[in-house]
Amino acid sequence: MSQQPPQPSTGPGRQPRRVAVVLFNLGGPDAPEAVRPFLFNLFADPAIIRLPNPFRFLIASLISGRRAKPATAIYAQIGGKSPLLENTQAQAAALEARLAADREADPAGGGAEARVFIAMRYWHPMSAETAAQVKAYDPDLVVLLPLYPQFSTTTTASSAKAWDEAAQTVGLAAPTRLLCCYPTQPGFIDAAADQIRPLYEAAKAHGTPRVLFSAHGLPKKVVAAGDPYQWQCERTAESIAAALGVDQLDWVSCYQSRVGPMEWIGPSTDAEIRRAGQDGVPILVVPMAFVSEHSETLVEIEIEYRHLAKEAGVPHFTRVPTVGVHPGFIDGLARLVRQTVANKAPICAQNGDRICPANFSGCPQARR
Template structure:
């Protein structure tokens, strides 16, 4: 991290007693979903409270939702969610896999950007929920002299409940700054060739490592209520296009893969087909060997390591499935980092040459 005082100078023509100000840099702030600080009850409760109080995630009226959340859900759910996190926790580093992977991604991304732009850029990461907070990292960048900040939510497909709420939080952080930097947010990169290439390469590598090739690839995206689609959220359409482009890049026909949606919450209808039900149906109709990939996640997390690799796998096997292979997220794979760097460079046009 850059020291806020590294290049602090007194503005031209300023009085001798004017405070020195660090200026002239461009910040690139990567943003991911977030993670609890620990899987014990109170850290889990704080994290879930922040997450489930986000009106982009749960858009029920607060007078109706908050009593239910505070008095019932947050009394019980930290125990079950904590147990799920414990099953995947990086105990050696004392953090969730999402935190470990995001740190690794940021380190590689930072090296690539500094190779290209040198000390003109400052690279860091934040989380929408939990730590490090968006506001703390915006504050550090401004103090270090960032006159411009490119905010980069690590979601290939745009959804209001992911990219949208991350952007909201970034703008709220800017509201706290006396001297606001110029700001940009990235465009969704769900159809960027470098991203599709990296995704296809990961599938091909996964298949090449298997003796018996899967009967079908399940392309599972995180879910959302169907009414969000009807209200104009582009997420569903962008997911479908990602799958189509992946299919074309692999040179497959439409029967070799299927798009599904996971992580359903509540009782209303969500985007379908539901992954947990679809894998059971596939097993019952003779697809005994399947692979699953999750392109909406830039890093493996609770939804992939626990939900897909445990709950969804169990649904498949209980329905008669025999072989279940989860193909990991792109994580800190070099091709993935190169794709992210390319997206950043395109969005920095006019700021940095």
Template sequence: MTAVLPTDSARPAAEPGVPRVGVLLVNLGTPDTADAPGVRVYLKEFLSDPRVIENQGLVWKFILNGIILRRRPKTKALDYQKIWNTAKNESPLKTITRAQAEKLAAGIADHGHVVVDWAMRYGNPSMRSRIEALTEQGCDRLLVVPLYPQYSAATSATVCDEAFRVLTSLRAQPTLRVTPPYYDDPDYIEALAVSINAHLSTLPFKPDLMLASYHGMPKSYVDAGDPYPVQCAATTEALRKQLGLAPDKLLMTFQSRFGNEEWLQPYTDKTVERLAKEGVKRLAVVMPGFAADCLETLEEIAGENAEIFKHNGGEAFSAIPCLNDSEPGMDVIRQLVLRELQGWI
């Protein structure tokens, strides 16, 4: 018996004497509303995490509270409004993550007493609320699934931080497992290749080359030992081989830099601009570091970078959708979960 746990108060009671395994999918997060107040709440939680901004000293607190949280929410709210799921009044990231949880539950329904749920690291539904709900359902074992193919301290590690933080307040703690990064998992690489080829077959043009764009991070984090760019490079190389592409036909770049510090290079927007100026006319971008489409893929890449490309002489641009809750994408998540649940179900 496998179920998706409702995210409201109408939860079914736990069955006495029936131990359950909880599976919690976790993605980064999203504002609750596409307006300045909603974005401000989200950004404050996100940027106050020392895993995200490691120097949380007085200077940063002044910048965050005195400048960023006064100016940035209004601008980012306009970006969210461009991609907002108005039918459900939520961001696409929330819509997709919910669908992933529902399809995972259906996909492992024949593997015993498993309850599947989903949460956001920042924003709602919170990890605390969902972990507590799973334990109330009788889950004495919990598998946390960070939906980040590549590990970084600012993503995967902070999910673990929050999970353990929640457990410190529980008298009866569930046994905890966390899925590892899957950046070079053959199922993941194959799913990416299948998704890319399927999308390219629908385009009225053939790209001159493609970019594999990953979320960036400050170079100082890497200098301190974060393995993230090494794993991004491994994903890119495995994807090149799977697609049969030469190195100059799939380039690795990094997007979404923030502030004045040097970040991982080459930068996606600068590369898009350079390629267009050098005569590249047709470009496609895949984002292998994102398990679900979100602001960074739908607005930043499909919107902003498409404009940069065409403004500088490019003619045709396409952002390839993330795996989301597609059949190939769900196969990756299902196989990852079943592998890590061995011995529990």
């Protein structure tokens, strides 16, 4: 992630009057013809294909050309486009309403006015257009809030770098603070557990359920280079499992969406589905690293993994919805925003400081 230049202070003891909250997300194609350029933007990202240009450009062109047709077929199963933008807009509206309600409930507390914006990484609205909107809002402080609970150099760091470049391009000079991660934030964890409980009870009619906490995978070499994503995902799974309060809960942390010939972190979700079939146990697949629905949840889990489970002899399959606009999750995001506003550090995690062990050089706070 790029090192931010020195930024103007809001003044000693002075609270910002206006705060711009920028939600980071990956984005997704909004029409069939957007699939190929979306894929090109994805694979042209140096955080994804870690090669210099022109090699990265050539590889991105090759992969996006080859994958455009099958990817278009995937999106055709959910209406021809990604629902991610609409889902993120709903989360932005819910968060802005919650922050406004908190300010109205405590006007003497001096809370700032807050407006929530969306910056997608690989499709519109991307950082350049959002940064211009934020500049027009003229905030005293910008809070960058990724909708990736677990930090990765491939997601949050890439989005933050793109934002830094866009902000400099449009001349946005307001102080900026990044909330880098919140893998065990209570609002997020409790919302996820709340989504699971009734579905777990229903699955018990088919045996003792096994809960698969599934996250998007990463190549092993990325994690070996110091990326804390897998460590944080494991903390998320542990926390949700504990929050469920089920004695001797059968659960496993696993990873989906593998592409390419490289060795990826595991165990893989599809391998765990096959193992559940061998064991004859019902399963619930929990998308623990996704907070809104998109192709990985609505197609890969709901359609492809459901079909695999049937083939593997799994007696009962359930896809647990993402936390979306669950009130507990939105409340958790609002708490994170208020905490980040109060914290003077340019980068902080869910507890206001670093949460990653020292050996993770990919942690953004390792550069502080």
